[in-house]
Amino acid sequence: MLHTQAPQINEIIEKAINQAQERNEPQLISVVDQIEPSDPFQFLDAGTSINNHCLFWRSAEEDFTMVAVGSAYKMYAENENRFKEIQVMWDNIHQSALTYDEFNEKGTGIVALGGFSFDSKQNDQVPWEAFPDSQMTIPAFLLTNKGPESYLTTNVLIFPEDHKQQIITQLSNHRETLLRAGHKTFELPVRTNSEEIDPSGWKKSIEQATEDIKKGLLDKVVLARELRISFNDPVQLAAVIEALAATQPNSYIFAFESEGEYFVGATPERLAKLDKQHLVSTCLAGTIRRGKTKEEDVQLGEELLYDPKNRQEHQFVVEMIRQAVEACCYNVQIPKAPVLYPLKNLQHLFTPVTAVLEKGYTLLDVIEKLHPTPALGGMPQKKSVDYIRTNEKLNRGWYAGPVGWFDMHNNGEFAVAIRSALIKSDRASLFAGCGVVEDSDPDAEYEETDVKLKPMLSVLGGC
Ligand SMILES: C=C(O[C@@H]1C=C(C(=O)O)C=C[C@H]1O)C(=O)O
Numbered sequence: 334m335l336h337t338q339a340p341q342i343n344e345i346i347e348k349a350i351n352q353a354q355e356r357n358e359p360q361l362i363s364v365v366d367q368i369e370p371s372d373p374f375q376f377l378d379a380g381t382s383i384n385n386h387c388l389f390w391r392s393a394e395e396d397f398t399m400v401a402v403g404s405a406y407k408m409y410a411e412n413e414n415r416f417k418e419i420q421v422m423w424d425n426i427h428q429s430a431l432t433y434d435e436f437n438e439k440g441t442g443i444v445a446l447g448g449f450s451f452d453s454k455q456n457d458q459v460p461w462e463a464f465p466d467s468q469m470t471i472p473a474f475l476l477t478n479k480g481p482e483s484y485l486t487t488n489v490l491i492f493p494e495d496h497k498q499q500i501i502t503q504l505s506n507h508r509e510t511l512l513r514a515g516h517k518t519f520e521l522p523v524r525t526n527s528e529e530i531d532p533s534g535w536k537k538s539i540e541q542a543t544e545d546i547k548k549g550l551l552d553k554v555v556l557a558r559e560l561r562i563s564f565n566d567p568v569q570l571a572a573v574i575e576a577l578a579a580t581q582p583n584s585y586i587f588a589f590e591s592e593g594e595y596f597v598g599a600t601p602e603r604l605a606k607l608d609k610q611h612l613v614s615t616c617l618a619g620t621i622r623r624g625k626t627k628e629e630d631v632q633l634g635e636e637l638l639y640d641p642k643n644r645q646e647h648q649f650v651v652e653m654i655r656q657a658v659e660a661c662c663y664n665v666q667i668p669k670a671p672v673l674y675p676l677k678n679l680q681h682l683f684t685p686v687t688a689v690l691e692k693g694y695t696l697l698d699v700i701e702k703l704h705p706t707p708a709l710g711g712m713p714q715k716k717s718v719d720y721i722r723t724n725e726k727l728n729r730g731w732y733a734g735p736v737g738w739f740d741m742h743n744n745g746e747f748a749v750a751i752r753s754a755l756i757k758s759d760r761a762s763l764f765a766g767c768g769v770v771e772d773s774d775p776d777a778e779y780e781e782t783d784v785k786l787k788p789m790l791s792v793l794g795g796c
């Protein structure tokens with residue numbers, strides 16, 4: 334089943350224990366094997382049986398999926414310098430690792446997966462007590478599915494006092510559990526209750542924002558609302574992820590665990606992707622629903638493309654992303670006008686951005702410059718984030734924050750965690766927001782957020 338050419342795992346562990354003893358510090362090892370094609374949802378389900386800490390990522394545009402189980406090493410940071418601090422931790426840990434990898438495929442070997450909250454200055458915790466301000470995990474086991482190929486990475490942090498045989502036994506037990514081909518059918522949760530948090534107060538806050546924009550306090554602000562639901566039983570993670578992957582094909586599917594809670598979503602919005610030095614970012618803002626017939630769908634799309642209010646929402650995003658990307662890239666290419674980006678329940682205005690990253694910058698540098706774009710924060714950036722912190726009725730936590738991954742081959746991708754839910758056993762909070770500009774209408778924005786809740790609601794009890 335395992336096709337590794339690397340030295341036998343016991344030799345590697347022995348070498349790592351010796352090294353850890355000589356240096357008197359822990360030693361990270363990483364071994365990559367090509368394995369039989371492996372179903373990511375079965376792997377995820379098996380993962381939750383051996384370790385709560387399971388993470389999931391599926392790309393919106395490529396056949397590329399990662400499922401992480403357990404952690405060899407976790408990186409945390411909690412202030413405004415969080416991106417730089419995580420970068421320093423990452424550089425230290427991966428540069429001193431012992432790696433056995435003859436494939437060098439993206440998203441294999443030492444990979445960090447995780448996310449950042451929307452606003453590191455937001456101090457209120459509820460309902461995000463379990464989620465640190467930022468957390469990137471180097472998993473113990475990582476399944477990487479790239480097209481028809483599957484790879485399994487095993488990462489272990491070896492301590493000077495570790496016993497070789499104990500580690501070998503534990504690794505082989507866990508690998509066997511993860512790779513035992515399962516054919517389980519998963520069950521989606523049944524919803525028992527649903528509570529919208531203060532819809533009329535939310536509409537008033539939209540109206541207030543339009544007035545504040547007219548007064549010149551700011552140009553655009555994104556305001557979100559929350560829906561709380563509960564179920565008859567604890568939610569089965571693999572069921573929700575499998576159903577999201579089946580129903581939201583043009584979206585990134587993600588799940589991140591912390592202290593037994595899961596932050597899950599199907600977001601269409603890339604923040605930045607790095608493939609060696611090639612950078613891609615996305616401007617996505619401006620929304621209309623899908624039509625019930627093909628004709629109505631085309632007509633709604635045309636309406637969106639030429640609607641001044643939606644074009645204004647979108648243009649703020651294009652201008653800010655251009656500025657941020659130009660500060661660290663060359664060869665920046667941005668089409669003059671947006672096109673439509675269709676999803677199952679709605680369509681957006683979309684402008685792709687491509688560029689080449691200057692040497693010396695990392696993906697995290699780009700994320701730091703971009704986050705939050707006016708698609709999630711507003712314009713100007715700092716004023717809108719302050720406005721959200723003061724006026725929004727919910728704590729965003731990781732909602733609308735950057736979530737994603739990077740590896741040691743200069744690849745990585747972050748999306749913006751919208752169309753998402755925080756799942757706590759048999760309860761969940763869903764979040765949806767919308768860009769408010771001076772011509773926004775509270776009822777229309779409310780309808781827009783209603784449609785944005787559908788992707789998650791449809792797999793969490795139906796809608
Ligand atoms: C804030 C959200 O979505 C954002 C707001 C959009 C809009 O107002 O048109 C469109 C896409 C996203 O950038 C969300 O879904 O919660």
Ligand SMILES: [Mg+2]
Pocket residue numbers: 618619620646767768781
């Ligand atoms: Mg909008």
